[in-house]
Each structure stands twice: as C-alpha cells, then as structure tokens.
Amino acid sequence: MVQAYVSSNSEQFTGINDWKSIVTLVVFFLTNLTIIFPFRVPLPKVAVSVIHFGLVKCRVVPHTPEPLRQQYFPVNFLTAPTIAVLSLLACKAINSSVLRLGILGADGVEPINIMALFISLAYLSISLDTTGLLRFLALWVVKRCGSSGRKLHLYLYLFFLTCATIVGNDPVILSGTAFLAYLTRISGISPPTAWIFSQFAAANMGSVVLISSNPTNLVLSGAFSLSFATYTSSVILPFLAAALIVYPFLSVVLFRSTVFIPPRIELSGNDAEGGIDHPSSALSDKTGAIFGSILLLVTLGVLVGTSTVGVPVWQxxxxxxAMMLSHDIWRDWRCCRAHWSVSQEQQVEQVGLPSPTTVHAPVELRTLPPSASQLDVHKPGNDSKPRWTLSSLLSTFIYRYAQMLPTAHAVFQKLPLTLVPFAFLMFILVQGLASQGWVHVFAGWWETWVNKTGVIGAVAGMVIGSGLLCNICGTNIGTTILLARMLQKWESLGKPVATDVRYASVYGLALGSNYGAFTLTFSASLAGLLWRNILGQKGVHVWQSQFAQMNLGTFVIASLASGTVLIGQMLVVHHRDDR
Known part of the structure; x- marks a missing residue:
C-alpha cells in the first residue's frame, strides 16, 4: 500500500524507501514503545566509581566513605526521545533544519508559543490550588451531600468535571487524587476503585472544553487556527453528551455493587488533614484564592475575546x-519577615519563652518543602574539615529558597515542567517523519479512508483511532502532534476537502486525544502517569490490567456519545452553511 501511494504521488515527494526514512519510522515507534514500557539500565560499577572519583576531585559531590550502590540509567519519556533525536542527528536521518522547525514550529504549530501558554496557565491553576481552594470546594461539596454515598459520588463527579473544564486536568489530578485517597480512607470505603476511576474519567473529559485546559487542545488550535470561541462552541455539546451518558454507565453498570459505592457513608469531621465539618479550614490563603480566581477567569475571558483578532496567546x-508569581513571592516574603521579627524579639528578651512562632504553611504545602537532611545540606561541626561542594551549595540554596518562598517553591515543584522538553522532542520526531515523507503517506491513507466512509467514518476513525493511538504514540500529546500534521498534509494533497469532513476530522481528534487518556495504558497521557504515582504514594495501587479493564468501557461509551452528537452537530452546521 505504501508503494502504491508513493508511486502515485512521486511528483510530490520521493525517497520513502530510503534507509533514512525507514530508520526514522522505526526509531519513532521504538521511542513510543519505550515510553509505554520504561526501564532502567544498570551502569557498570567501575565506570560509576571512576565518574564519582572525578566528581569528588572537582568538588561537585562530597566524598562518601560508604561503598557506592548500584546506579541505573532510566530510559523513560524524557531520556528515550532525547536518545532518539540525538541518534537520528548522528546518522543524518534528520538535520538542523528539522531540529529548528521542531522547536520554532511550522504550518501554524508553534511549540514555543504553545508551551508558554501551557506553563503560564498551569502556574495560575496550581498556584490557585495551593491556596487550598480546590480542597475547600471539595470539602464543601462533601458536606452538602450528607451521608448518602450515591449522592456524594454524583456530586464529586460533577465537581471534578467542572474544575477540569476551568483549570484543566492536571490541577484536578494533582489535588483531587490526593483528596479522594484521604476521603475514602476516613470514610472506610475500600476499595476506592469507583471514586478514583470516576475522577480520572471526569478530569480528562472536562479538559476537552477549553483550548487552555489541555496541551493537546493547544496543538490543535495552533495547527488549524481555531479561536477559543469557535473551538469551545464545537466541542461543548459532544462533551455534555459524554458526561451525561458516562455517569449512568459508571454508577449503574460498572460500579453498581454497594462495595464500590456504599448507600451510606460516615465521615469523621475532626480529622487533622481537612475537617469535613469545617471546609474553611482548608482555605489557607483566602486573599490569594480570591485574587487567583479573578486573575484566572479574566485571563480565560481575554483569551476568548482576543482569539479572533490575531493576538498571540502567550502575550x-x-x-x-507573572502577576501571580509576584503575588506568591510577596506573600512568602511578608510571612518570612514576620517570622524573622518574632524570632529577633524573642532573642532580645532572652527569657524562657516558648519557641518562635512559625509561619504555618498552607494545607497543600505541608508535605512539600524538603528537609535539610533530604537536601544534603552541610552542617558545621559534622566533621573537622568541612569542604564545600557544588552539590552542597546547590542543596543549601534550594533549602533556603524553600524556607523563604514556600508557596513559589511548592508551585514550581508541582508544575509539569517535564512536559516542556518532552513536547519539544516529540515535535522534532514528528517533524522528522514529515521530512522523510511518512506524514504524507499517512495523509494518503486517511484520504482513502474518508473517501470510502464519509463523515461517519471520519468521526469514528478519528475519535476511536486517535484515542487508541495515544497508547502507542508517546501519550496523547505525541498522538495529537502526529495526527494534526497528518490532517494538515491531507488538506494540501491537492484535492478539495469537504467542509463537513474536515470539521469531523479536526474535532474528532480533539475528542479522541482527550478521551484517550482513559483507555488502556497509564502512559496514554502524562496525567495517567501522575495519577498512578500520587495514588501509590497514598497507598492505593492500581495495576495495568485493572486500569485497562475499568477504563476501556468508559472510553467506548464517551466516544460513542460524543461522536454521535458531533455528527449531528456537524450535519446541522453544514446544512445551515449550504442554505
């Protein structure tokens, strides 16, 4: 099939059978396979010892009298794409032009612009979360439900849907997952399966509504010049259909047993972690919560209002x-100064007073600032000849920064910064596929498919296909980058593309790339990897087989509901345009 397509389009590109093309494709899929199944490679002890000796001599790390433990090199979603890009550059399968286009962007997809918008909105959302607002709202919802287990499950489902719509799936995963682990523990709900899987599905369905709620939406909006208003108006009804159909499936079919959702639950209102009876105890910074809420809502409103006039979204x-960061720094500095003043007053009095009053960290931050022992800070008197090293200086700096600016430190710890290099590397790999003609080939396959199946095939193929591809194409971000490039190439093949088929393809990809997070593997999205890690830290372990078993039916139901509405919506819009 590849040969036939190549021969019929040889005037547009050549060399698909060149070894560079084959190597690029193989490396791309091996990279994605590694992202799904990460592993560690043991490093030779001799090499580790030699490197450690050199670092000690250069005063990078301190000398340790204990024997060195076995060291491993992780091959994961960061190192595997890095190795892939470097390998392709070394064998000249890709060149500096591909590297530049993968970073600066091409055909309307601007990675730097997308990542700037994503990190900025992520900072706003996570900083708002550190004020305790999401925990406060969740506790408020719990209190309103009384002792009814079914009502609480429904209210939390709606709550997570709403929060994910506004702030995106990452803050909901970060704060909501830990909250559910706490809630199910104090209420005696075991296993917490129904609650955590419903939250995961709700978070990733809600993230489809706004362009700003998921990096995949940002990629699509850049690739096809979609305004905020146009995008949201096109996906809101399919999203509502999925949200309405999925909940009965979850509560009546998948989790119908009272073991999963007990009819009555008893909550302890005096638990030290939250206080069900007093939700306001979780709101650690009321002023910051109000300021952050207004700032986030105004930002989203301005993004919607300016999306039709060509203002770059990062601006x-x-x-x-930056305003929210300045507010966090100012708040931390003010609290730190107050703490220093109290300490100095007590030192001057030199009487038997209690220990200095400490600045109470917000509820969301209490476990975040690392201790001095964790940071390997050198304390005078530990040895007779203290020696500074680069690692000790860096650790001391980080420790003092965490103590002086706990809010900013906590937000930066939670920021999904690893997404930035990962996304750039995936952009480069997909650009490599495009430079070797593979995206052109995939576009030809898509053209053949939609020509035979029409609008219904376009929706079904893109929603289901993109959702499943999230499991093998470097998470839903890698899938969106690849398929967006494919659709762009499909539009430029020469034949006119029908408006309704284009509409179905683009918004089918929007739905599938978001819903693909709850399909078969944790690595279908970075949110899935984050969700699993948070649950593991809280003592809740979810196995890969359980993840696939619980999610696949939800994905099918959500895809069918949204796809059906998208087809009907597209037919109405197309019919109106024809008139």
Missing amino acids: VAVPPA
Missing part, C-alpha cells in the same frame, strides 16, 4: 502568570 497568558 495574553504570560503577564497574568
């Missing part, structure tokens, strides 16, 4: 993020 999102 709208970066200033509010």
Whole structure:
C-alpha cells in the first residue's frame, strides 16, 4: 500500500524507501514503545566509581566513605526521545533544519508559543490550588451531600468535571487524587476503585472544553487556527453528551455493587488533614484564592475575546502568570519577615519563652518543602574539615529558597515542567517523519479512508483511532502532534476537502486525544502517569490490567456519545452553511 501511494504521488515527494526514512519510522515507534514500557539500565560499577572519583576531585559531590550502590540509567519519556533525536542527528536521518522547525514550529504549530501558554496557565491553576481552594470546594461539596454515598459520588463527579473544564486536568489530578485517597480512607470505603476511576474519567473529559485546559487542545488550535470561541462552541455539546451518558454507565453498570459505592457513608469531621465539618479550614490563603480566581477567569475571558483578532496567546497568558508569581513571592516574603521579627524579639528578651512562632504553611504545602537532611545540606561541626561542594551549595540554596518562598517553591515543584522538553522532542520526531515523507503517506491513507466512509467514518476513525493511538504514540500529546500534521498534509494533497469532513476530522481528534487518556495504558497521557504515582504514594495501587479493564468501557461509551452528537452537530452546521 505504501508503494502504491508513493508511486502515485512521486511528483510530490520521493525517497520513502530510503534507509533514512525507514530508520526514522522505526526509531519513532521504538521511542513510543519505550515510553509505554520504561526501564532502567544498570551502569557498570567501575565506570560509576571512576565518574564519582572525578566528581569528588572537582568538588561537585562530597566524598562518601560508604561503598557506592548500584546506579541505573532510566530510559523513560524524557531520556528515550532525547536518545532518539540525538541518534537520528548522528546518522543524518534528520538535520538542523528539522531540529529548528521542531522547536520554532511550522504550518501554524508553534511549540514555543504553545508551551508558554501551557506553563503560564498551569502556574495560575496550581498556584490557585495551593491556596487550598480546590480542597475547600471539595470539602464543601462533601458536606452538602450528607451521608448518602450515591449522592456524594454524583456530586464529586460533577465537581471534578467542572474544575477540569476551568483549570484543566492536571490541577484536578494533582489535588483531587490526593483528596479522594484521604476521603475514602476516613470514610472506610475500600476499595476506592469507583471514586478514583470516576475522577480520572471526569478530569480528562472536562479538559476537552477549553483550548487552555489541555496541551493537546493547544496543538490543535495552533495547527488549524481555531479561536477559543469557535473551538469551545464545537466541542461543548459532544462533551455534555459524554458526561451525561458516562455517569449512568459508571454508577449503574460498572460500579453498581454497594462495595464500590456504599448507600451510606460516615465521615469523621475532626480529622487533622481537612475537617469535613469545617471546609474553611482548608482555605489557607483566602486573599490569594480570591485574587487567583479573578486573575484566572479574566485571563480565560481575554483569551476568548482576543482569539479572533490575531493576538498571540502567550502575550495574553504570560503577564497574568507573572502577576501571580509576584503575588506568591510577596506573600512568602511578608510571612518570612514576620517570622524573622518574632524570632529577633524573642532573642532580645532572652527569657524562657516558648519557641518562635512559625509561619504555618498552607494545607497543600505541608508535605512539600524538603528537609535539610533530604537536601544534603552541610552542617558545621559534622566533621573537622568541612569542604564545600557544588552539590552542597546547590542543596543549601534550594533549602533556603524553600524556607523563604514556600508557596513559589511548592508551585514550581508541582508544575509539569517535564512536559516542556518532552513536547519539544516529540515535535522534532514528528517533524522528522514529515521530512522523510511518512506524514504524507499517512495523509494518503486517511484520504482513502474518508473517501470510502464519509463523515461517519471520519468521526469514528478519528475519535476511536486517535484515542487508541495515544497508547502507542508517546501519550496523547505525541498522538495529537502526529495526527494534526497528518490532517494538515491531507488538506494540501491537492484535492478539495469537504467542509463537513474536515470539521469531523479536526474535532474528532480533539475528542479522541482527550478521551484517550482513559483507555488502556497509564502512559496514554502524562496525567495517567501522575495519577498512578500520587495514588501509590497514598497507598492505593492500581495495576495495568485493572486500569485497562475499568477504563476501556468508559472510553467506548464517551466516544460513542460524543461522536454521535458531533455528527449531528456537524450535519446541522453544514446544512445551515449550504442554505
């Protein structure tokens, strides 16, 4: 099939059978396979010892009298794409032009712009979360439900849907997952399967509504010049259909047993972690919560209002993020100064007073600032000849920074910064496929498919296909980058593309790339990897087989509901345009 397509389009590109093309494709899929199944490679002890000796001599790390433990090199979603890009550069399968286009962007997809918008909105959302607002709202919802287990399950489902719509799936995963682990523990719900899987599905369905709620939406909006208003108006009804159909499936079919959702639950209101009876105890910074809420809502409103006039989105999102950062620094500095003043007053009095009053960290931050022992800070008197090293200086700096600016430190710890190099590397790999003609081939396959199946095939193929591809194409971000490039190439093949088929393809990809997070593997999205890690830290272990078993039916139901509405919506819009 590849040969036939190549021969019929040889005037547009050549060399698909060149070894560079084959190597690029193989490396791309091996990279994605590694992202799904990460592993560690043991490093030779001799090499580790030699490297450690050199680092000690250069005063990078301190000398340790204990024997060195076995060291491993992780091959994961960061190192595997890095190795892939470097390998392709070394064998000249890709060149500096591909590297530049993968970073700066091409055909309307601007990675730097997308990442600037994503990190800015992520900072706004996570900083708002550190004020305790999401925990406060969740506790408020729990209190309103009384002792009814079914009502609480429904209210939390709606709550997570709403929060994910506004702030995106990452803050909901970060804060909501830990909250559910706490809630199910104090209420005696075991296993917490129904609650955590419903939250995961709700978070990733809600993230489809706004362009700003998921990096995949940002990629699509850049690739096809979609305004905020146009995008949201096109996906809101399919999302609502999925949200309405999925909940009965979860509560009546998948989790119908009272073991999963007990009819009555008893909550302890005096638990030290939250206080069900007093939700306001979780709101650690009321002023910051109000300021952050207004700033986030204004930012989203301005993004919607300016999306039709060509203002770069990063110019709208970066200033509010800088304002929120300044607010966090100012708040931390003020609290730190107050703490220093109290300490100095007590030292001057030199009487038997209690220990200095400490600045109470917000509920969301209490476990975040690392201790001095964790940071390997050198304490005078530990040895007779203290020696500074680069690692000790860096650890001391980080420790003092965490103590002086706990809010900013906590937000930066939670920021999905690893997404930035990962996304750039995936952009480069997909650009490599495009430079070798593979995206052109995939576009030809898609053209053949939609020509035979029409609008219904376009929706079904893109929603289901993109959702499943998230499991083998480097998470839903890698899938969106690849398929967006494919659709762009499909539009430029020469034949006119029908408006309704284009509409179905683009918004089918929007739905599938978001819903693909709850399909078969944790690595279908970075949110899935984050969700699993948080649950593991809280003592809740979810196995890969359980993840696939619980999610696949939800994905099918959500895809069918949204796809059906998208087809009907597209037919109405197309019919109106024809008139």
